Amino acid sequence: xxxxxxxxxxxxxxxxxxxxxxxxxxxxxxxxxxxxxxxxxxxxxxxxxxxxxxxxxxxxxxxxxxxxxxxxxxxxxxxxxxxxxxxxxxxxxxxxxxxxxxxxxxxxxxxxxxxxxxxxxxxxxxxxxxxxxxxxxxxxxxxxxxxxxxxxxxxxxxxxxxxxxxxxxxxxxxxxxxxxxxxxxxxxxxxxxxxxxxxxxxxxxxxxxxxxxxxxxxxxxxxxxxxxxxxxxxxxxxxxxxxxxxxxxxxxxxxxxxxxxxxxxxxxxxxxxxxxxxxxxxxxxxxxxxxxxxxxxxxxxxxxxxxxxxxxxxxxxxxxxxxxxxxxxxxxxxxxxxxxxxxxxxxxxxxxxxxxxxxxxxxxx
Amino acid sequence: xxxxxxxxxxxxxxxxxxxxxxxxxxxxxxxxxxxxxxxxxxxxxxxxxxxxxxxxxxxxxxxxxxxxxxxxxxxxxxxxxxxxxxxxxxxxxxxxxxxxxxxxxxxxxxxxxxxxxxxxxxxxxxxxxxxxxxxxxxxxxxxxxxxxxxxxxxxxxxxxxxxxxxxxxxxxxxxxxxxxxxxxxxxxxxxxxxxxxxxxxxxxxxxxxxxxxxxxxxxxxxxxxxxxxxxxxxxxxxxxxxxxxxxxxxxxxxxxxxxxxxxxxxxxxxxxxxxxxxxxxxxxxxxxxxxxxxxxxxxxxxxxxxxxxxxxxxxxxxxxxxxxxxxxxxxxxxxxxxxxxxxxxxxxxxxxxxxxxxxxxxxxxxxxxxxxxxxxxxxxxxxxxxxxxxxxxxxxxxxxxxxxxxxxxxxxxxxxxxxxxxxxxxxxxxxxxxxxxxxxxxxxxxxxx
Numbered sequence: 001x002x003x004x005x006x007x008x009x010x011x012x013x014x015x016x017x018x019x020x021x022x023x024x025x026x027x028x029x030x031x032x033x034x035x036x037x038x039x040x041x042x043x044x045x046x047x048x049x050x051x052x053x054x055x056x057x058x059x060x061x062x063x064x065x066x067x068x069x070x071x072x073x074x075x076x077x078x079x080x081x082x083x084x085x086x087x088x089x090x091x092x093x094x095x096x097x098x099x100x101x102x103x104x105x106x107x108x109x110x111x112x113x114x115x116x117x118x119x120x121x122x123x124x125x126x127x128x129x130x131x132x133x134x135x136x137x138x139x140x141x142x143x144x145x146x147x148x149x150x151x152x153x154x155x156x157x158x159x160x161x162x163x164x165x166x167x168x169x170x171x172x173x174x175x176x177x178x179x180x181x182x183x184x185x186x187x188x189x190x191x192x193x194x195x196x197x198x199x200x201x202x203x204x205x206x207x208x209x210x211x212x213x214x215x216x217x218x219x220x221x222x223x224x225x226x227x228x229x230x231x232x233x234x235x236x237x238x239x240x241x242x243x244x245x246x247x248x249x250x251x252x253x254x255x256x257x258x259x260x261x262x263x264x265x266x267x268x269x270x271x272x273x274x275x276x277x278x279x280x281x282x283x284x285x286x287x288x289x290x291x292x293x294x295x296x297x298x299x300x301x302x303x304x305x306x307x308x309x310x311x312x313x314x315x316x317x318x319x320x321x322x323x324x325x326x327x328x329x330x331x332x333x334x335x336x337x338x339x340x341x342x343x344x345x346x347x348x349x350x351x352x353x354x355x356x357x358x359x360x361x362x363x364x365x
Numbered sequence: 366x367x368x369x370x371x372x373x374x375x376x377x378x379x380x381x382x383x384x385x386x387x388x389x390x391x392x393x394x395x396x397x398x399x400x401x402x403x404x405x406x407x408x409x410x411x412x413x414x415x416x417x418x419x420x421x422x423x424x425x426x427x428x429x430x431x432x433x434x435x436x437x438x439x440x441x442x443x444x445x446x447x448x449x450x451x452x453x454x455x456x457x458x459x460x461x462x463x464x465x466x467x468x469x470x471x472x473x474x475x476x477x478x479x480x481x482x483x484x485x486x487x488x489x490x491x492x493x494x495x496x497x498x499x500x501x502x503x504x505x506x507x508x509x510x511x512x513x514x515x516x517x518x519x520x521x522x523x524x525x526x527x528x529x530x531x532x533x534x535x536x537x538x539x540x541x542x543x544x545x546x547x548x549x550x551x552x553x554x555x556x557x558x559x560x561x562x563x564x565x566x567x568x569x570x571x572x573x574x575x576x577x578x579x580x581x582x583x584x585x586x587x588x589x590x591x592x593x594x595x596x597x598x599x600x601x602x603x604x605x606x607x608x609x610x611x612x613x614x615x616x617x618x619x620x621x622x623x624x625x626x627x628x629x630x631x632x633x634x635x636x637x638x639x640x641x642x643x644x645x646x647x648x649x650x651x652x653x654x655x656x657x658x659x660x661x662x663x664x665x666x667x668x669x670x671x672x673x674x675x676x677x678x679x680x681x682x683x684x685x686x687x688x689x690x691x692x693x694x695x696x697x698x699x700x701x702x703x704x705x706x707x708x709x710x711x712x713x714x715x716x717x718x719x720x721x722x723x724x725x726x727x728x729x730x731x732x733x734x735x736x737x738x739x740x741x742x743x744x745x746x747x748x749x750x751x752x753x754x755x756x757x758x759x760x761x762x763x764x765x766x767x768x769x770x771x772x773x774x775x776x777x778x779x780x781x782x783x784x785x786x787x788x789x790x791x792x793x794x795x796x797x798x799x800x801x802x803x804x805x806x807x808x809x810x811x812x813x814x
Contacts (some may be wrong), residue, residue: 051554184549361675
């Protein structure tokens with residue numbers, strides 16, 4: 001005998017879908033896919049209790065349900081709001097949502113350092129994507145951004161508290177994957193921070209997963225730190241026989257070299273199966289792994305999105321767009337660096353540029 | 366003299382002790398209640414029209430009737446004594462002088478709701494009151510009003526006092542529950558509401574001190590009699606903690622039929638404003654409710670007299686009205702600077718935001734910085750609109766009402782005192798030594814016909 005699964009009808013941005021009871025609005029939107037999916041910075045479907053905090057996934061409920069059609073007065077966090085039968089939700093079709101979301105993005109970026117050029121997360125950063133989609137070019141914030149004392153979390157995990165958006169995902173991860181959580185949120189308000197109470201290293205075997213769940217560059221992999229940019233590396237699916245985890249990972253390679261190991265992520269940027277520290281930090285040789293093949297590249301990131309594909313190179317020069325003034329600070333990089341060679345057009349190079357390319361040219365002018 | 370239901374016996378010598386309190390007719394409500402059906406007590410509270418005295422003013426009887434009653438699951442009553450709103454100090458007075466009144470109310474309410482373990486979550490800074498309450502609990506227990514089988518009724522009840530650790534946010538009921546469970550005091554996402562899943566995931570009612578104390582006169586006189594006091598949906602009496610530029614700051618018990626003007630100027634209450642100064646503005650219900658200029662405080666936008674009750678104070682919505690809130694009545698005279706006042710409030714909310722959701726965490730700090738800049742004579746005209754835009758993006762977009770509470774004072778200050786902000790910006794030097802004064806804030810309001 002099979003139990004009849006109760007399905008509920010929900011309409012999001014005029015697209016109707018039947019979902020099982022207990023589904024949240026955000027999950028329903030993900031079932032539809034495409035542009036109706038609200039962005040989520042703190043919600044993580046694999047972590048119980050996550051969500052509701054960042055407020056980026058706010059949506060307008062224009063009809064509560066078939067039984068009670070009244071609209072909800074406030075915008076609601078779609079990640080924590082359950083679907084009711086006959087519910088109608090507006091996400092991208094609501095001006096209120098757009099306005100509130102732009103506000104939230106501004107708040108999130110307010111104290112964020114915007115050090116993307118030196119941040120390891122750049123290229124796979126959810127805040128970068130969010131800022132790109134919803135943010136403004138300028139900031140209205142004119143005060144000093146907040147900074148924090150540095151905390152050492154041990155040999156594997158680097159904490160950059162200034163980049164943190166307090167999504168609590170790493171706290172939930174430690175709670176739900178490890179036996180004893182030793183880090184958490186200290187203080188409150190805009191001076192709240194992720195830390196261990198007394199300097200302590202995070203050394204649980206599964207604690208490395210906090211790096212994968214971090215939506216920004218607050219928690220990064222010390223074994224990969226500053227080694228390369230994400231967009232220069234090639235993701236490859238691989239596995240190994242691991243005694244404590246599934247051993248299914250993504251290797252991030254440059255040539256034959258394994259620069260980084262992460263868990264495999266789905267289209268929403270969420271880890272599919274948690275991996276152990278040994279797989280993540282210790283196995284950095286190709287021979288440690290059985291390679292399955294190239295990983296499908298997830299083009300969620302700004303950098304891989306190809307937004308610049310059809311742009312036309314402006315014909316004007318700097319002085320033309322700057323009313324005849326020449327910028328003071330721009331200098332020709334070749335006068336200070338021997339690395340690049342103006343004779344080589346990087347856009348014409350097939351694949352990543354390597355030092356071998358420059359070795360051929362005469363550096364001495 | 367208006368009728369006093371709560372503070373009538375506050376000045377009797379030794380009223381803190383059980384024997385004096387009992388001699389004065391105390392614990393009669395417990396004796397009466399234990400002979401009734403729990404549901405009957407809830408009905409009496411419903412009939413009384415009692416509204417939550419903590420700030421939101423939600424009908425208490427209704428809140429009680431929402432409590433889920435699944436089989437075999439304990440239910441809890443939690444008394445919210447985490448009174449931390451600037452300007453509000455009525456619960457402190459009540460607990461300090463009449464601890465047994467609260468204990469009596471708690472026993473009756475616990476019986477009505479079926480709570481065998483009842484908690485008083487008290488603000489950490491009220492350290493000396495913990496001792497007073499614990500002594501009262503010990504005395505009541507010794508006399509058989511607490512503990513096992515109270516007065517032979519078969520009902521068991523224990524009351525525990527838990528001190529907070531100095532966080533305003535723990536006055537929000539779900540943050541309070543988290544804190545009581547020993548966790549970080551972050552508000553929970555609702556639903557589920559505490560009435561379904563509260564303390565240790567069991568059905569829970571969280572009520573303010575004054576609300577629970579008011580259950581005692583309701584029991585003694587009956588719900589219907591209680592409802593006859595006051596006006597409309599503002600039944601019974603309300604404690605108002607008055608402070609600021611008044612001759613007689615203190616806690617007053619009012620019958621909600623008196624006008625705001627009478628409350629400020631009559632000798633029975635605040636006794637007017639000292640040094641012959643004039644009234645400029647007032648925050649009528651604790652720091653988070655909108656501030657009103659003198660003219661809108663004493664009269665509504667329709668030109669009618671404004672009274673000290675839930676409906677009249679809220680008349681006109683936020684455009685021209687305010688809220689009863691928790692009854693923290695803060696009076697500002699003509700020498701007070703609204704920009705400074707708003708900055709002080711913004712600093713408070715910034716300090717007290719739990720940091721869980723982004724609009725409140727980041728927005729409160731940003732507003733404080735801008736207000737600080739204006740106060741220091743470095744403001745720009747665009748800052749006023751920016752402040753407005755920030756508060757607009759915080760309000761309603763956060764998990765708990767602290768975001769709204771932080772946004773409203775700023776919004777109301779700009780709404781009613783925009784020219785004072787502009788004066789600050791236009792007079793960067795002068796504003797450091799002088800203030801804007803009364804200006805037109807007490808002028809008669811033009812009432813459209």
